[in-house]
Amino acid sequence: MTTINLDKHTFQAAIGSSQPLIVDFWAPWCGPCRNFAPVFEAAAEKHTDITFAKVNTEEQQELAAGMNIRSIPTLMVFREQVLLYSQPGALSGSQLEELITQVKAVDMQKVHAELAEQESQQNA
Template identity: 70%
Template sequence: MSIVELNEATFQAAVEGGKPLIIDFWAPWCGPCRQFAPVFDAAAAKHPEVTFAKVNTEEEQELSAGLRIRSIPTLMVFRDNVLLFSQAGALSASQLDELIEQVQAVDMEKVHAEIAAQQNQAPDQA
């Protein structure tokens, strides 16, 4: 499976795609980003059921700022248009595999129900 390069124009469509989406926010000058790249590439090859994407924070400064990326590398994981995970720092291969397993195990019907319940409560708390 290839890794998709995302930009401001393609980001939302990728998030709304049918598969879980794991995004690596990186920069060419970042040593930890370069060290993490082979781990990310290997996971992409191992998990075709997941979409793997990268955002170059140097080229996509507005997108990165809009998502509040403060440190790189940062990983974000979306599933069914919901942000499930966001963390700065590189993961080991085993940590990334474990994260993928956890994301795939999430009961998204329950997550969407919880989000709907929170949204229904929000006006009452104002």
């Protein structure tokens, strides 16, 4: 699978997908972004059970601002509408593979239970 491009109109639907979502926030002028692109594409081809998406921060400034993107590249990982990872900086191929392994191993029932507990404590 190749990567998809997201904008402010498609971002929320992508997060709502049943597949894990890895988003690369990048810009055409960014050297580290260009260097990371082939690593990201290779992972997208290998892991067809994950949606890989890119957000061009130059074209999607409103979305980037809304997601508090302060430096690029920034990777965000969502699973079942939960942000599991958000980190600036390009990863090596092995680092990205390790992140993917960790994301797949997350017990989402436990995560949702913890989030529900936090919410109930805040509302108490």
